[in-house]
Amino acid sequence: MRREVVETRAVPAGGRRPAAARADDPFRRRVVIEGVSPEVDGGRFPAKATLGEDLVVEADIFTDGTDAIGAVLRFRKAGEEQWHETRMEPLDNDRWRGTFPIEELAAYRFSLEAWIDDFLTWRRDLGRRQEAGQDLTLEYQVGARIIEEAAGRASGKTETALLTAAARLSGRLRGRELWRLALDEHLAALMSAHPDRTRSTLYERDLQVRVDPPRAGFGSWYEMFPRSAQAVEDAGRGKDGGAPKGSVRHGTFRDVEARLPYLAVMGFDVLYLPPIHPIGRTRRKGKNNAAEAGAREPGSPWAIGSEEGGHKAVHPQLGTLEEFRSLVGVAREKHGIEVALDLAYQCSPDHPYLREHPEWFRLLPDGNIRHAENPPKKYEDIYPFDFNTPDREGLWLELKSIVDYWIEQGVRIFRVDNPHTKPFAFWEWLIGEVKQSHPEVIFLAEAFTRPKVMYRLAKCGFCQSYTYFAWKNTRAELMEYMTELTQTPVRDFFRPNFWPNTPDIVTEYLQQGGRAAFITRLVLAATLSSNYGIYGPAFELMENRPRERGSEEYLDSEKYEMKRWDTGRADSLREVISSINAARRENSALQTNRGLRFHQVSNEHIVCFSKQTHDARSVVVVAVNLDYRHPQSGWVELPVAGWDIEAGEKYQMHDVLTGARYTWSGSRNFVLLDPAVMPAHVFVPRRQTSSGREFE
């Protein structure tokens, strides 16, 4: 619900009252403000918000005794002098809430101020005394004095009005007239505009908010390898049209550009490409991660750098820089798709940096550079940067210049490879610097690591983060994890991006479950999380063969070879994906994680949840059969009262996956989900009018 800014009071930055009034004894400030949210690590890190949303601020505000309180939320943009204020409203249990609109892609500051409101106290107590039949004579006089004091804080007509009210309350009016005057709404409004704030409590710190563009809060991502982007019918022909049928020619930026309509029809917003830079030849990995590549094998895109260039160059087989810029432009202008690059801070043995800056790498005692490893695992085709280098400043500046370079080429989104192997301070600095000059840039952290490390990266500035989603398969696991992500303070700094598969991960669930499992995981990712992504075409073509039993690596992984993807295959999941992405675009409830709730289902194989916007104007109900083998059915309990549906009232559930419509009644309804047909419902509830016609 969008709160209007009720009072915009332009007060000097810092918002302090004149020295004389503030010289008042600090021990007189009785109101307590604590438990402020969003507040990340006591204010050490900014909270996150997205452009266009209202930031919801809450706090515990209370005082000794029973006096009533007034409270405001103060806010300003980081560069602004003036603070703005908006009133906060009490919830229950001493919790207060206020909101302010995030209208610019800039950093914001906010704080809170609260005070004892004698008038509200008096008026409330007057009501209680009156109900108990007590004599109010003296109380009216007490009120008159409070109003008189307020008049001293006002001027002009307001001052006059207040003095008049005070005089009347002290006068000889009849009880009924005094009572009406005391409860007069206009008087209350005037008093509300002139509270005594000389002994207010100001929250002890200003808190920061960092604003990201809307795409950071909501987006459907598609990852593909340009190397395999050629249309399958071209796959057998070389550039000259005559290569042998068996080989696959290397895909190009132009091929990717030709793929854009396919992605746009499926409804994706972001196209994420693995690294597009030249690939090293020394110790290049071969098919299925073989230690050495054959002459024609392309190697891993993450082994960046060769004599053809490093992180600021494009792989010559992908095309030219101009072709890349064209891809970015066409994607954005024509299809509304943002191209995201992979930022992988590491080098192949052939990267120019090794010649130019050997000091940026760790040396072994024999003078060789230490390759990447996590003992005993060795990654011989990769050299990591040594962040302990004496030339720390030079290294950091160069690494930032890579980001700056690609921003100049039009890129606005970076998916960052393994950020947890680089210092937190580096990311905090890098992202902070980039956001200063380019606040619209988005950084996604791909850190599959320990939870506190993942959360720290998010605090340091990563706009989105990969998660443990792929391994949350049972209802209990999903509920527990979503609770952690959406009901704890994690939600103030960590934006999840749910990927059912990645080039490194095809889960056992997908390996075992086939089509039903793919659809199940797609629906879960795309409805539980406002940000999600798939690695395709592996996903829509349901590729699920592991490299070996018990592994999550793909067999014949695209990381090491060009693939032939027959995207036109009849059984492709492209239509389901289209339906889901359309549902996400058409139902704003799916564009945030705030309104997520789980619902009771009598069958533990079925998970049921809903999302709704704050005002409940958009509601989506999802039921998913987690058992990819067997049909499952059960009774679902929905909190329909909150959606203005009466017990026993009929309404329609429109399934946007299949187009089917079901008539439901009241809170308890039956679902049957056959994985062989469609393992999930994605319902938009629709009311029925008295004429029988539907409306939203």
Added chain:
Amino acid sequence: MRREVVETRAVPAGGRRPAAARADDPFRRRVVIEGVSPEVDGGRFPAKATLGEDLVVEADIFTDGTDAIGAVLRFRKAGEEQWHETRMEPLDNDRWRGTFPIEELAAYRFSLEAWIDDFLTWRRDLGRRQEAGQDLTLEYQVGARIIEEAAGRASGKTETALLTAAARLSGRLRGRELWRLALDEHLAALMSAHPDRTRSTLYERDLQVRVDPPRAGFGSWYEMFPRSAQAVEDAGRGKDGGAPKGSVRHGTFRDVEARLPYLAVMGFDVLYLPPIHPIGRTRRKGKNNAAEAGAREPGSPWAIGSEEGGHKAVHPQLGTLEEFRSLVGVAREKHGIEVALDLAYQCSPDHPYLREHPEWFRLLPDGNIRHAENPPKKYEDIYPFDFNTPDREGLWLELKSIVDYWIEQGVRIFRVDNPHTKPFAFWEWLIGEVKQSHPEVIFLAEAFTRPKVMYRLAKCGFCQSYTYFAWKNTRAELMEYMTELTQTPVRDFFRPNFWPNTPDIVTEYLQQGGRAAFITRLVLAATLSSNYGIYGPAFELMENRPRERGSEEYLDSEKYEMKRWDTGRADSLREVISSINAARRENSALQTNRGLRFHQVSNEHIVCFSKQTHDARSVVVVAVNLDYRHPQSGWVELPVAGWDIEAGEKYQMHDVLTGARYTWSGSRNFVLLDPAVMPAHVFVPRRQTSSGREFE
């Protein structure tokens, strides 16, 4: 478990290293320290500890990548210059723990420091490489360099030893010898003593700990009204021996002193007295809270002040100041019982303060003083202080002088009446000031109010607090509340004191349940909480008649009259109370709330829990039938593996309430609790030796 201080390093207060080393680039500090506990509101308030315990400090400590970490906990007493250090140990999930002993009744400060440990990293990785059969030649040289650098931080024999080790590692020893040298424990110890801390992370703040005496953490309290302290056989005789049999003479401090052996036998540590000051006559309350008292009615002890004096005077019918001091001294010296006074900051209409300091009270427009109220409720016999008085400083100093005065008379414990109607800032100042000069003083907050207010008072310094215990009756309620109190950060600043009854509260459960309910509530209070109290003799005599149906007030409450208590009555609960208090004294597990866990019982009417000390040397298992009407039975599941008991092994459960001994076996055992006999077990598990004899 008491951790020894492994390293006591005397470093200057503030603990900063010399400027030269610290001039090092702050961006090089890779280790993160967050989530420190205990930390109350970001360090705004001190955490609590009791003298003699070890303070357990935990934090999340981690870095990017996989390097190993070293961490120390730094601590010092508030007035000390020197910091001491003790090593922290890793738990799991990046959580680290350290402890330091609280050896003085003084404020402490602590902080944390952590760094990358290259040697530990090298040694760990060496192990992993060796297990994978990798060649270690270069790795030994890497280790040699690390050791050589450490030698530069050492001197004398240590330096020599390290240089020697480094040289040997770089030399031509055989693999087996190099391996043994690399893993040498002595080398590891030397390296551990000389870590490179030039790029360590120092936690961003020093945290405070306020220390209270042991009695703040563990005590059994007994509240009684001196006015009724005369022995029942005396009740009918006046001081001169000749008063009519029907009336009760006013009890005195001497009578209370005569009552001490009774309390000592029951095993109480604290004797808490309602206010002992003169009681006002104007609008004195009569029997059962009648608006006006008859001529001989004593009034409420909380209506403090008359022409006979105020908060620094004693009620003449109780005796003299000397008699009070004698009571305090005899209680402490002879019986080990501490006398606690009631600190009630309010005045009767007759209190001297009203004449001396009318400006400390709120005036109505007609010039009269506003009595206490919570509209529409009126308390006409009480005038509250107006903390908004212009003479705030004078008021605060006078109120503190009351505490100082009674401290001079020997009092060390104050139970504070309704602190939530006085400003938080006042309590924070008062308690802080008193603790500076008298760190052994204990303040108990009697604030039956909203939870956040109760917690704020504890943060502000109250050493103990009344709780919602009286209204937690079902198993679910008890478990939920105990979890809140013992498993959340609340435990770092809030010490519960559980009272099954007070002069204001006789619960429906006690009204309905009679003897069984009284025993149940006694056992729950006395075993769930290390601090508990009862209002007697009402409790042991099972007085449970309410003033009217649906009320929690006592009928003929002792607040308004002298009572005849026949403490020798045969059915008194004094023996059960003795047994429970003895169990508390003899089993250290019951002297803390830290080791509390709930256990599965197949019958929801039975709640089962255990407490144990950190080293599990003291274990107590409690099973309580919450149904005061019917016998209940069921199967209890205990985690006996943690107590070194094997599956199927027999052991004894010694019930300290009845003396009965039961032979139990393994984790799953049967209990039957008949409320008509004894509704609870309080078990001390005892092993059986192979000879069949028991030992602890």
